[in-house]
Amino acid sequence: MKLPQPDKSSLKPTLVISLVVASLVLTTMWFREGDRGPVHRLQNAMQAMAAPAEVTGEFVTRPIRGVVRWAEDLGVSRSELETLRAQNTKLRERVAGLEEARLENARLRALAGFVQQGQVKPLLARVIGRPENSWEGVVTIDKGTADGVRASMPVVAAGGLLGQTTRVTGHTAKVRLISDQGSGVASIIQSSRAEGVVRGSIQGALNLDFVNRDATVKPGDVVITSGLGGVYPKGLLVGEVTKVANTPAGLYQSISVAPSADLKGLEEVLVLTGATPAQLQVGSGE
Amino acid sequence: MHRVLPTIGAVLVAVVLQAGLAPYLAIGGVVPNFMLLVVVTLAFVEGPQAGAMCGFGAGLLFDLLGSGPVGPMTLVLTLTGYVTGLLQENMFAEGWLLPLTVLALASLGAEVAYGLILMLLGVGEPMIGTFFTKMLPGAVYDSVLALLVYPWLARFLRRERAMTTFKRLA
Numbered sequence: 087m088k089l090p091q092p093d094k095s096s097l098k099p100t101l102v103i104s105l106v107v108a109s110l111v112l113t114t115m116w117f118r119e120g121d122r123g124p125v126h127r128l129q130n131a132m133q134a135m136a137a138p139a140e141v142t143g144e145f146v147t148r149p150i151r152g153v154v155r156w157a158e159d160l161g162v163s164r165s166e167l168e169t170l171r172a173q174n175t176k177l178r179e180r181v182a183g184l185e186e187a188r189l190e191n192a193r194l195r196a197l198a199g200f201v202q203q204g205q206v207k208p209l210l211a212r213v214i215g216r217p218e219n220s221w222e223g224v225v226t227i228d229k230g231t232a233d234g235v236r237a238s239m240p241v242v243a244a245g246g247l248l249g250q251t252t253r254v255t256g257h258t259a260k261v262r263l264i265s266d267q268g269s270g271v272a273s274i275i276q277s278s279r280a281e282g283v284v285r286g287s288i289q290g291a292l293n294l295d296f297v298n299r300d301a302t303v304k305p306g307d308v309v310i311t312s313g314l315g316g317v318y319p320k321g322l323l324v325g326e327v328t329k330v331a332n333t334p335a336g337l338y339q340s341i342s343v344a345p346s347a348d349l350k351g352l353e354e355v356l357v358l359t360g361a362t363p364a365q366l367q368v369g370s371g372e
Numbered sequence: 373m374h375r376v377l378p379t380i381g382a383v384l385v386a387v388v389l390q391a392g393l394a395p396y397l398a399i400g401g402v403v404p405n406f407m408l409l410v411v412v413t414l415a416f417v418e419g420p421q422a423g424a425m426c427g428f429g430a431g432l433l434f435d436l437l438g439s440g441p442v443g444p445m446t447l448v449l450t451l452t453g454y455v456t457g458l459l460q461e462n463m464f465a466e467g468w469l470l471p472l473t474v475l476a477l478a479s480l481g482a483e484v485a486y487g488l489i490l491m492l493l494g495v496g497e498p499m500i501g502t503f504f505t506k507m508l509p510g511a512v513y514d515s516v517l518a519l520l521v522y523p524w525l526a527r528f529l530r531r532e533r534a535m536t537t538f539k540r541l542a
Contacts, residue, residue: 219405
């Protein structure tokens with residue numbers, strides 16, 4: 087038996103050609119126009135209209151995600167548990183040391199008459215949407231211009247830096263994660279002060295690029311934001327170096343970084359509002 | 373297009389599912405593409421012209437939903453809808469093999485074309501790196517989902533012909 091055949095006489099190549107041309111025109115317009123152009127505004131309107139669906143999806147799937155996470159945690163082996171316990175002990179020691187350093191820092195700043203110029207106002211936001219396709223590392227939060235959120239504001243999660251806001255509507259905002267392929271964060275290695283740029287990738291892996299070959303970098307080194315570029319304030323925790331490789335012909339070191347923040351299981355985040363990003367300066371760690 | 377309202381309804385439902393459900397069905401960072409399923413199914417039951425038109429609308433909505441450039445998925449789904457309709461008309465296979473083959477080819481073609489366009493626009497990564505991590509898994513995922521929803525979607529989009537299973541399609 088054969089399939090029912092559509093009427094071939096109705097085929098109009100001009101139609102598909104017109105649609106292809108329209109697609110190309112749209113793409114060109116998107117790149118050429120500014121953020122206030124018609125296509126961008128249409129995209130913002132769509133983002134606002136999709137928010138209820140995203141909120142519903144987040145709410146409905148929450149119990150299932152909880153069960154999945156619980157099941158994943160059951161798979162933690164005894165050896166992993168021991169490793170985590172040892173790591174926990176080490177971290178507690180480090181926190182104690184850092185607390186001492188923080189108190190000392192506060193005393194020294196008070197003595198030097200330090201005035202913090204940036205007025206950082208952390209704004210708590212809930213993640214209501216996750217990447218809608220395989221090609222983007224972008225999440226949606228439930229705060230927008232009505233709450234004081236603007237584009238290019240840093241966003242942090244419990245563990246560290248998360249990303250920055252991109253498209254903002256009245257009550258929602260898109261946050262480009264540091265793991266997105268279009269993301270770049272000016273960073274430094276905390277111990278050696280070697281500068282570089284943490285870049286995301288389509289696979290979601292982080293790499294620290296443009297670090298000179300003569301800089302000392304080793305696995306376990308902490309990576310923080312350098313404050314260069316005017317978007318991210320200095321001193322935010324980005325991640326930890328996991329792998330360092332040098333090729334004979336390479337100009338820079340090839341450094342892999344594990345993000346400090348949990349970029350996948352996001353629930354709540356903080357948007358650093360209250361001042362222009364370039365003005366924001368938190369503890370430098372220097 | 374013979375059945376405009378069901379098509380619009382199917383596309384709108386796909387948009388809602390893409391925004392609300394697809395992110396939570398992601399496996400290893402690969403998110404299913406519900407818009408592609410609707411376009412391929414419609415092209416399969418209605419032919420290239422309807423497929424191209426549906427592809428344009430669904431692709432545009434997909435692009436508007438994301439935060440990347442508007443236009444690449446519009447172009448890809450327009451061509452996917454058109455080519456799928458042509459494949460359906462010109463391939464000679466019987467039983468469930470034809471829709472399965474066309475769905476798999478359309479999924480892979482759409483994923484590869486989208487990645488290629490993003491790369492050409494300077495917002496994607498080299499093809500070699502993404503083929504095995506995004507395109508191929510995405511095509512397989514979409515094909516598996518298509519196998520599950522195709523008979524029901526095809527029946528909804530063209531109710532005058534009974535299409536409850538692949539076997540009855542042939």
